[in-house]
Amino acid sequence: MNKICQILSIQYPIIQGGMAWVADAYLASAVSNAGGLGLIAGGNAPKEIIKKEIDKCRELTDKPFGVNVMLLSPYVDEIMELIIEEKIEVITTGAGNPAKYIDRLKKVGTKIIPVVPSIALAQRMEKLGADAVIVEGTEAGGHIGELTTMVLTPQVVDSVSIPVICAGGIADGRGVAAAFALGAKGVQVGTRFICSKECNIHENYKNMVLKSKDRDAIVTGRSTGHPVRTLKNKLAKDVLNMEKEGYPTEEINKRAIGSLRIATVDGDVNEGSFMAGQIASIIKDIKPCKEIIETMVCEAKHIMPTIEL
Structure with a gap:
């Protein structure tokens, strides 16, 4: 067994x-x-x-x-x-x-x-x-x-x-x-x-996964010491830009606060954090x-x- x-x-x-x-x-x-x-x-x-x-x-x-x-x-x-x-x-x-x-x-x-x-x-x-x-x-x-x-x-x-x-x-x-x-x-x-x-999450979250392509699961938060893999959207791009420009960790975290709930409950495709693995595109x-x-x-x-x- x-x-x-x-x-x-x-x-x-x-x-x-x-x-x-x-x-x-x-x-x-x-x-x-x-x-x-x-x-x-x-x-x-x-x-x-x-x-x-x-x-x-x-x-x-x-x-x-x-x-x-x-x-x-x-x-x-x-x-x-x-x-x-x-x-x-x-x-x-x-x-x-x-x-x-x-x-x-x-x-x-x-x-x-x-x-x-x-x-x-x-x-x-x-x-x-x-x-x-x-x-x-x-x-x-x-x-x-x-x-x-x-x-x-x-x-x-x-x-x-x-x-x-x-x-x-x-x-x-x-x-x-x-x-x-x-x-x-x-x-x-x-x-x-x-x-x-x-x-039971919002249908928009499921659709984000279903529509994702091979390079859509990106990593944000490396500069803060807490890297997170999410699907590419406005929030993820904003956070990456803030990291490149050297924003303080506190401001980066503030930009993303509550974003997982926004994804799972509200289904906001721009402001939600749609956590998913690199395998999502299959x-x-x-x-x-x-x-x-x-x-x-x-x-x-x-x-x-x-x-x-």
């Missing part, structure tokens, strides 16, 4: 990315019901908001699901307390080190899977007791590191003994097969699930999560008949 499926009690080793303002109970439950692992995105939301999403997800599925915790959130301590109280099956973490929470999480049986952008952090997470790590390459949407998925994944696989989940640039069975060829035991998929029927349709996952699995098995899915 696939190691990730065994650890998480899921049918397929496909994890839905914890995309802030995108990954709600409806998307997470749909992915879990389809045999993958759905995630509710914690983002910067307070405890009461996440509690409602957890309750709703439990109404919609009896399958395992998880919560993605952004460790820079001002509510991180109360979110972790909620996860422990609710005995959530699994968490993924980003933007920090979950060390101080690990012992308490393990006591209630929560599996801990940090997102890592480097070998050093992967090794540190293994020593702290992580159950697996998600290796996310710079091809991914949202906040990114520097190394590519193809380069980073095999290096981390060779450096740790816990299972590695590959993320960044995966939207079909070819990507799944490639990840497993590099030594991964599972994949995390974000952008492809944006264009799922169960994803996505040409909107399908149910079940069809997305089953198609990925069939394609991967056709390419690599020995793949352990």
Whole structure:
């Protein structure tokens, strides 16, 4: 049996990315019901908001699901307390080190899977007791590191003994097969699930992905130390120009504040931050999560008949 499926009690080793303002109970439950692992995105939301999403997800599925915790959130301590109280099956973490929470999480049986952008952090997470790590390459949407998925994944696989989940640039069975060829035991998929029927974001966001071309997923924020991959639009171009002209970080951040909500809720194609990975341009349709996952699995098995899915 696939190691990730065994650890998480899921049918397929496909994890839905914890995309802030995108990954709600409806998307997470749909992915879990389809045999993958759905995630509710914690983002910067307070405890009461996440509690409602957890309750709703439990109404919609009896399958395992998880919560993605952004460790820079001002509510991180109360979110972790909620996860422990609710005995959530699994968490993924980003933007920090979950060390101080690990012992308490393990006591209630929560599996801990940090997102890592480097070998050093992967090794540190293994020593702290992580159950697996998600290796996310710079091809991914949202906040990114520097190394590519193809380069980073095999290096981390060779450096740790816990299972590695590959993320960044995966939207079909070819990507799944490639990840497993590099030594991964599972994949995390974000952008492809944006264009799922169960994803509740504004239709303009989905259309931005469907219409995107190969060079449309660009990176802003390098000068601030917080690079983010988004689809090219007026906001992204404005931020890039501000960076080139040497604007202070505070002014650049002010220009982009609230822009993810503007994209996901309002659908403003000029002023929203449409986070998406470089793989966006191969996505040409909107399908149910079940069809997305089953198609990925069939394609991967056709390419690599020995793949352990």
